[in-house]
Amino acid sequence: xxxxxxxxVSTIIPFKNTRFTSILIILFIxxxxxxxxxxxxxxxxxxxxxxxxxxxxxxxxxxxYTGLLSFGHGLFVAIxxxxxxYLMRNYGVTSIEIMLILAATLSALAGFGVGLLCIRYVRIFxxxxxxxxxxxxYSFLLKFYWLTGGDEGLGIYTRPALxxxxxxxxxxxxxxxxxxxxxxxxxxxxxxxxxYRITTSHFGICLRAVKENPRKADESxxxxxxxxxxxxxxxxxxxxxxxxxxxxxxxxxxxxxxxWTYSGEIVFMTLLGGFNYFTGPIIGAxxxxxxxxxxxxxxxxxxxxxGVALLLIVIFVPGGLMGGAKSLSKLIIKKRESYEFS
Amino acid sequence: MSLAELQxxxxxxxxxxxxDDVSLKINENEQISLIGPNGAGxxxxxxxFAGTIKLNSGKIIFMGKDITHLxxxxxxxxxxxxxxxxxxxxxxxxxxxxxxxxxxxxxxxxKRFYSSVDLDDEVNKxxxxxxxxxxxxxxxxxxxxxxxxxxxxxxxxxxxFALWPKLILLDEPTSGVSTIEKRKVMEKILxxxxxxxxxxxxxxxxxxxxxxxxxxxxxxxxxxxxxADGKPEKIKENAEVVRILxxxxx
Ligand SMILES: Nc1ncnc2c1ncn2[C@@H]1O[C@H](COP(=O)(O)OP(=O)(O)O)[C@@H](O)[C@H]1O
Ligand SMILES: [Mg+2]
Numbered sequence: 168x169x170x171x172x173x174x175x176v177s178t179i180i181p182f183k184n185t186r187f188t189s190i191l192i193i194l195f196i197x198x199x200x201x202x203x204x205x206x207x208x209x210x211x212x213x214x215x216x217x218x219x220x221x222x223x224x225x226x227x228x229x230x231x232y233t234g235l236l237s238f239g240h241g242l243f244v245a246i247x248x249x250x251x252x253y254l255m256r257n258y259g260v261t262s263i264e265i266m267l268i269l270a271a272t273l274s275a276l277a278g279f280g281v282g283l284l285c286i287r288y289v290r291i292f293x294x295x296x297x298x299x300x301x302x303x304x305y306s307f308l309l310k311f312y313w314l315t316g317g318d319e320g321l322g323i324y325t326r327p328a329l330x331x332x333x334x335x336x337x338x339x340x341x342x343x344x345x346x347x348x349x350x351x352x353x354x355x356x357x358x359x360x361x362x363y364r365i366t367t368s369h370f371g372i373c374l375r376a377v378k379e380n381p382r383k384a385d386e387s388x389x390x391x392x393x394x395x396x397x398x399x400x401x402x403x404x405x406x407x408x409x410x411x412x413x414x415x416x417x418x419x420x421x422x423x424x425x426x427w428t429y430s431g432e433i434v435f436m437t438l439l440g441g442f443n444y445f446t447g448p449i450i451g452a453x454x455x456x457x458x459x460x461x462x463x464x465x466x467x468x469x470x471x472x473x474g475v476a477l478l479l480i481v482i483f484v485p486g487g488l489m490g491g492a493k494s495l496s497k498l499i500i501k502k503r504e505s506y507e508f509s
Numbered sequence: 510m511s512l513a514e515l516q517x518x519x520x521x522x523x524x525x526x527x528x529d530d531v532s533l534k535i536n537e538n539e540q541i542s543l544i545g546p547n548g549a550g551x552x553x554x555x556x557x558f559a560g561t562i563k564l565n566s567g568k569i570i571f572m573g574k575d576i577t578h579l580x581x582x583x584x585x586x587x588x589x590x591x592x593x594x595x596x597x598x599x600x601x602x603x604x605x606x607x608x609x610x611x612x613x614x615x616x617x618x619x620k621r622f623y624s625s626v627d628l629d630d631e632v633n634k635x636x637x638x639x640x641x642x643x644x645x646x647x648x649x650x651x652x653x654x655x656x657x658x659x660x661x662x663x664x665x666x667x668x669x670f671a672l673w674p675k676l677i678l679l680d681e682p683t684s685g686v687s688t689i690e691k692r693k694v695m696e697k698i699l700x701x702x703x704x705x706x707x708x709x710x711x712x713x714x715x716x717x718x719x720x721x722x723x724x725x726x727x728x729x730x731x732x733x734x735x736x737a738d739g740k741p742e743k744i745k746e747n748a749e750v751v752r753i754l755x756x757x758x759x
């Protein structure tokens with residue numbers, strides 16, 4: 168079978184859409200030079216954002232493409248985090264690749280088990296069930312403190328080896344913002360490409376059919392439950408990898424990750440950016456993480472402010488930031504056209 | 510061998526005997542019209558056949574297999590497709606993607622996670638073929654929900670045809686369409702089925718002129734039972750059928 172490389176690449180980077188392609192290239196260049204021009208705390212925020220990208224796009228494969236709202240995705244973040252921490256603390260593992268692979272595997276297994284039970288339900292029942300699973304894990308983490316560190320969680324005090332290279336002599340902030348940053352950036356880009364391909368694959372079309380009208384999809388020969396389960400497992404893998412990447416930045420894991428409010432934050436980011444768009448949750452995560460840091464440093468009532476913001480968005484721009492931007496640009500184009508014709 | 514067989518099929522909704530002990534044999538190359546007044550149980554019969562709803566008792570055989578307890582998607586895999594009386598669409602999929610979903614299902618390519626569907630010539634060629642046959646190709650980029658009612662019905666039918674089934678069940682494909690349009694839609698469906706080589710179908714239809722002009726078998730349902738079943742000429746002569754149909758349906 169002959170594979171046309173240029174055609175394959177053009178499905179990911181739409182060369183024909185020059186404006187979009189140039190935006191992508193500019194963003195990538197900014198990401199590349201940021202550690203050398205931006206102050207470390209900004210690079211640190213950017214790094215945190217990169218770690219959240221797999222989490223939110225994984226989450227949105229379920230919400231935006233399959234129509235299932237999970238309120239328990241913190242569970243898979245936690246699996247990724249605890250797996251890494253456990254490997255580092257108890258088994259002296261340094262290779263981050265091993266941590267990522269094991270985090271992905273365990274998330275997939277957990278995703279399969281939880282998914283199998285949850286996909287029988289949809290809408291609020293699905294949301295409640297995922298939430299319940301996450302909360303069960305939360306109590307487990309609290310109870311078995313000798314294993315999990317209880318509510319104080321577990322810290323990591325060593326540095327992972329990236330591609331077999333050790334960076335033990337670097338200051339931790341330098342390690343994170345100058346080395347680990349690029350590692351996460353690379354993984355994020357790869358995961359983004361994979362996810363984009365999944366959403367535009369044969370499977371992706373079927374998923375959206377299942378979301379839009381499960382009954383019709385069923386009558387059209389698609390095994391609705393199976394598609395939901397596949398989506399759930401892929402989603403769990405992405406979220407788990409995100410957690411494993413993130414824990415190296417936070418250097419600490421606590422059970423609160425599995426508490427429903429944390430899962431709520433993932434939901435928030437996705438709604439903020441707009442779950443009907445591939446880029447929506449990514450933009451949502453960026454804005455949320457920057458805003459949270461900003462507002463957190465200004466007031467202790469940041470949760471209230473973010474809560475009100477979510478309310479306003481749901482009421483006034485249900486399509487999220489991306490949806491809002493799209494209607495705005497449509498409005499501008501219409502205005503321009505009406506000028507031209509008048 | 511017959512294509513399908515319903516044996517003593519029953520479906521009750523409380524006291525309503527929607528389908529009451531119906532037995533039918535359906536052969537290949539039969540273009541069947543299922544007629545009867547409103548509430549006769551036609552939709553219910555289609556739903557039971559396709560697996561949309563469960564029956565109370567009875568047995569359904571399709572392609573020599575007992576499908577009584579198979580879920581709809583498995584029946585579809587065996588070659589049974591249907592369209593809905595109230596058009597079933599994928600609201601926020603484009604017309605093109607709606608049909609593509611059926612084609613992917615037909616080709617069993619749904620498990621391809623990492624292949625670009627836009628680069629799949631087989632899928633896109635077949636999708637284009639079906640859309641052109643139904644004259645929906647220039648509306649391919651429209652969201653299904655934005656289509657006018659008649660086109661929604663047609664898209665629903667197109668999705669069923671795109672599965673290249675052995676037997677297709679069409680529940681009132683022309684309902685809600687103006688009388689002039691009805692004939693056009695019907696002719697479209699007939700010519701497409703010829704073109705695509707789909708030879709056996711059951712169409713629920715009200716318009717008697719249309720019914721008698723295209724089908725080679727007519728099944729009349731009334732209050733959940735099969736009242737008459739036979740060639741159009743025979744049905745025309747059946748006095749009781751004429752009374753019920755003219756009395757209840759204009
Ligand atoms: N889901 C349901 N619940 C209760 N009664 C139903 C349901 N579906 C159909 N019926 C009843 O079953 C009978 C047959 O309906 P239906 O099959 O839709 O008739 P037709 O399609 O021939 O007009 C009607 O009396 C209808 O009211
Ligand atoms: Mg009906």
